[in-house]
Amino acid sequence: MKLLEQIKKRRSIRKYQDRQIPLEDLEKIIEAGTYASNAGGGQRSMIIGIRNRELVERLGMWNMMRFDRSRLIGSYVSKEQPSVIDDQTIKSGFYGAPSLCIVFAQKDFLFSIPDAFCCAQTMLMEAFDLGISSCIVSRAEETFDHEAGAKLLREWGVPENYIARCFVTLGYCEGEYPKAKPRKENRSKIIE
Numbered sequence: 001m002k003l004l005e006q007i008k009k010r011r012s013i014r015k016y017q018d019r020q021i022p023l024e025d026l027e028k029i030i031e032a033g034t035y036a037s038n039a040g041g042g043q044r045s046m047i048i049g050i051r052n053r054e055l056v057e058r059l060g061m062w063n064m065m066r067f068d069r070s071r072l073i074g075s076y077v078s079k080e081q082p083s084v085i086d087d088q089t090i091k092s093g094f095y096g097a098p099s100l101c102i103v104f105a106q107k108d109f110l111f112s113i114p115d116a117f118c119c120a121q122t123m124l125m126e127a128f129d130l131g132i133s134s135c136i137v138s139r140a141e142e143t144f145d146h147e148a149g150a151k152l153l154r155e156w157g158v159p160e161n162y163i164a165r166c167f168v169t170l171g172y173c174e175g176e177y178p179k180a181k182p183r184k185e186n187r188s189k190i191i192e
């Protein structure tokens, strides 16, 4: 498939099959992330891949602990793939995905957040090419902002000056793969 076609077909998936993704595929997705565009060519972001369903589930609960729905009243994300905004019965911010990548970036760097999300988007496209579904999830800082979270980061060897910026859920889509919403008009212009 041509790249533009892939970009148009990829969707955020929030319903996953039980099946785990192969280790080689997780490695490729992480490798893609390390090649993402990054501020100043500094290659500052770091990725931790988790291929352990129970751990992903625990982190998914932490991701929801400080989720404040009240600020999002009136928002709607997806009918086919409801998000935690749409469906209050969803308990894990990672939607039961069997694997997860956590993108870390330097706390005190101006482009810390853009670097992390460029990295995440690049991983999404590699995952799509491999037939693996994904979703970017935010609230990463809050997910580890407690004693148990900090302890886990120490165990994983995450440097003190690094902070989790976002997640990429990974797995196989359960049910029909959704189509893109129609694009809003007047979002671009070419000046010659």
Ligand SMILES: Cc1cc2nc3c(=O)[nH]c(=O)nc-3n(C[C@H](O)[C@H](O)[C@H](O)COP(=O)(O)O)c2cc1C
Pocket (backbone or CB within 6 Å): 010, 011, 012, 013, 014, 077, 078, 083, 084, 117, 135, 136, 137, 138, 139
């Ligand atoms: C910065 C950013 C943060 C996001 N955070 C979440 C999130 O916390 N939870 C979630 O389910 N989806 C999250 N998403 C995925 C978006 O909801 C999704 O990309 C959007 O609805 C468009 O759908 P599509 O990716 O299928 O085109 C995030 C996406 C971006 C770019």
